Amino acid sequence: MSPALPTTAAFVREHLRAPLTLALLIAIPVFFVLIFASVLGDFAGALGGTLARRSATAISAGWAAAFLAGTLAFFQVTSARGADRRLALAGVGATSVAAARIAAALTLGLLVSAIAYLTLWLRSGIEHPLHAAVAIASFAAIYIGIGALTGALVRTPLEGSLLVVLVFAVDVFSGPQMTSNGLLGYTPTRHAAELLVAAGGGQTSPSADWLGVGAVAAGALGCALLAFWLAARRRS
Amino acid sequence: MSDRALTATAMALRDQRRRPLVLILLIVVPAYVITRSVAETLPTPRRIGLPDGVWVTTTMRDLHGAGMGGFAIAFVLALVGVFVMQSALQGDRRLVVAGFRPTETVMARLVVLVAAAALVVAVSALVTALNYTPKSWPPMLAAMVLLGLIYGSIGALAGAVLDKLAATYLILFAVMTDIGVVQNPMFHSAPGNGAALLPGYAPARVMYEGAFSASFHATGELLISLAWLVVLATAVVLVLRRAVAASG
Numbered sequence: 001m002s003p004a005l006p007t008t009a010a011f012v013r014e015h016l017r018a019p020l021t022l023a024l025l026i027a028i029p030v031f032f033v034l035i036f037a038s039v040l041g042d043f044a045g046a047l048g049g050t051l052a053r054r055s056a057t058a059i060s061a062g063w064a065a066a067f068l069a070g071t072l073a074f075f076q077v078t079s080a081r082g083a084d085r086r087l088a089l090a091g092v093g094a095t096s097v098a099a100a101r102i103a104a105a106l107t108l109g110l111l112v113s114a115i116a117y118l119t120l121w122l123r124s125g126i127e128h129p130l131h132a133a134v135a136i137a138s139f140a141a142i143y144i145g146i147g148a149l150t151g152a153l154v155r156t157p158l159e160g161s162l163l164v165v166l167v168f169a170v171d172v173f174s175g176p177q178m179t180s181n182g183l184l185g186y187t188p189t190r191h192a193a194e195l196l197v198a199a200g201g202g203q204t205s206p207s208a209d210w211l212g213v214g215a216v217a218a219g220a221l222g223c224a225l226l227a228f229w230l231a232a233r234r235r236s
Numbered sequence: 237m238s239d240r241a242l243t244a245t246a247m248a249l250r251d252q253r254r255r256p257l258v259l260i261l262l263i264v265v266p267a268y269v270i271t272r273s274v275a276e277t278l279p280t281p282r283r284i285g286l287p288d289g290v291w292v293t294t295t296m297r298d299l300h301g302a303g304m305g306g307f308a309i310a311f312v313l314a315l316v317g318v319f320v321m322q323s324a325l326q327g328d329r330r331l332v333v334a335g336f337r338p339t340e341t342v343m344a345r346l347v348v349l350v351a352a353a354a355l356v357v358a359v360s361a362l363v364t365a366l367n368y369t370p371k372s373w374p375p376m377l378a379a380m381v382l383l384g385l386i387y388g389s390i391g392a393l394a395g396a397v398l399d400k401l402a403a404t405y406l407i408l409f410a411v412m413t414d415i416g417v418v419q420n421p422m423f424h425s426a427p428g429n430g431a432a433l434l435p436g437y438a439p440a441r442v443m444y445e446g447a448f449s450a451s452f453h454a455t456g457e458l459l460i461s462l463a464w465l466v467v468l469a470t471a472v473v474l475v476l477r478r479a480v481a482a483s484g
Contacts, residue, residue: 021402028409035413039423068405075401154257157400158319162261162312165408166268173272 007092011104015072025068025108029116032064033057034123057124058132058200059175059193061116062139066189067168069109070143070150074160076105077151077227084232098228102221105148109140127202135196138217142188143168145220152227188216240336244344251323252348262316262352266308266360273300274367285426287441288453299422301368302376302447305360306440307415309353309380310387314407316352317391320345321476322400328480338481342473349392353384368447375446375454382439382461387411389468390435396475415440435464 016022040056080101088094113136117126126132146167154160174187191212198205252258279295286292328341357380370376390410394403417423418431419440431437438460445454 015401018399018402020398021405024402024405024409028405031409031413035417039417039420067408071404071408072401075404156255156258156319157322157404158315159255159257159261161315161319161404162258162265165311165315166261166265169265169269169272173276 005100007087007097007100008103008107011076011100012107015076015104015108025112026115028068029061029064029112030119033060033116033119036060036063037120037123055197055200058120058126058196061113061120061132061136062189062192062196063168063172064116065109065113065136066139066143066171067164068112069105069140070147070164070168071161072108073105073144073147073224074151074164075147075157076101077148077231078155078157078160080151080228080231081155084228088232094229094232097232098225101228101232102144102225105144105224106141106221109144110137113137113140126199128199128204131195131199131205135192135199135213138192138195138213139189141217142192142220145217145223146188148224148227152230188220191216238340241340241343244331244336244341245347248344248348249351252352259355262312262356263359265312266305266356267363269308269311270301270304270360270363271367273304282422283425284421284444284448286449286453287445287457288449290449290453292448294448296422298368298447299420301364302370302444303415303420303422303440305364305376306380306383306443307411307420309356309360309384310415310436311408311411312356313349313353313384313388314391314394314411315404316356317349317388317393318395318400318403318407320348320352321392321395321472322403324476325396325479332480338477339473341480342476345392345476346469346472349388350385353381353388357381357384370447371450372446372452375442375452375458377446378458379439379443379446379461382442382465383415383436386435386439386461386464386468387415389465389472392472393468393475396472396479411436435468438464 016025037057037060040060084097084101088097117133117136120126120132121129147164150160150163150167154163171187171189175189175193191209194209195205195213198209274297277297277300279297281293282296282299283291283293284299324341324345328345331341332338357377361377361380364376391403391407394407398406414434414436418434419427419436421444424431427437427441438457441457442454442461445452445457
């Protein structure tokens, strides 16, 4: 058996062994979707966007998955440095450690996405369930990249969490239909948000959005893998 | 203040000063959130209720101008509270073992939190002034300070009793729900049932009173805010003093 598999399980357990963290990972997406879905339509209208209430409900699930996954990935990288280097030196290897880290981040990101998705489905139904599931999971994957990259560049938790918050704020204000200014509209989750808004409103999405979300999510996960590998590699 | 307390305070402040990115983000995050939210919001008419029962008609843009400063301050200072206390738990136990009194190390960390609050409130007030003119500044400024210290204390408590991931999740969710939604007149023309139970209720009412009324009728809300602050600050001192003293 590859050493990456038990290491992945250990990394997932590392984050879930505190009962409150597990409870928050489950509760926050539920409350985020329930509370914010009811007000995001008004918010989008106030910002000059055209987000319909049902699409606004859908986008709240993406934002919940994004924020939780991004913060988690940031703390994974910052807490990984010392332990992961020792693990790599002990024979697991930096690449296996990085693969295990990204698998753990994706497992937790998909858990959060699934909870947000189920809440959304139970609250208001989803016109295109498969499209919405892919879009919400993409939000999580993209923010795993953003969080891990932040963790690679910034070592201390206050700066890192403020940076993730700043990126998240830019993303929220620049998302599709949330702004009347098209020049400010390109953000990493642009295509994922377009997919999710369309899925929530019962519309299909153009292939450019599918290609775009695939490329950005793959790029983000590549960045995350690099960040985890840099944290685990041997220093001379 | 004893020499030891002064030394601990100077070291705690130096620890923050050594990391210029913290200072940059404490300025950039509230400045961006306030400026962008006001710039993007349409002047759609909105009728809201103030603490003395008076109803005023304003716009969504002015509501963002009046409220986003408080939201950004609460958000940023709650995070500062979490991580200042996490740092304290890591380093201050050693200071206590070396002979410092727990209260001296706790006071040093609180000075850092208050200094961060002063910076974030000053930036937020300045950026708010560039985007929006309230009817009366003193209640606005008082509410900003109270929101910052109340949520900074809540962040500090979360940082003292939870691990950093759980504390961050809890704090950000609490600020978004309390200040961002429940107390926000963009979504509720007057606070709904249960809003008064949350820590953001009273300072938010003082803030909107200052924003939209030239005379002050929110004395009760101001006193409730001060009571929240006293209770939370006392809890922070007690919890942190106990945590740094438990070196065994």
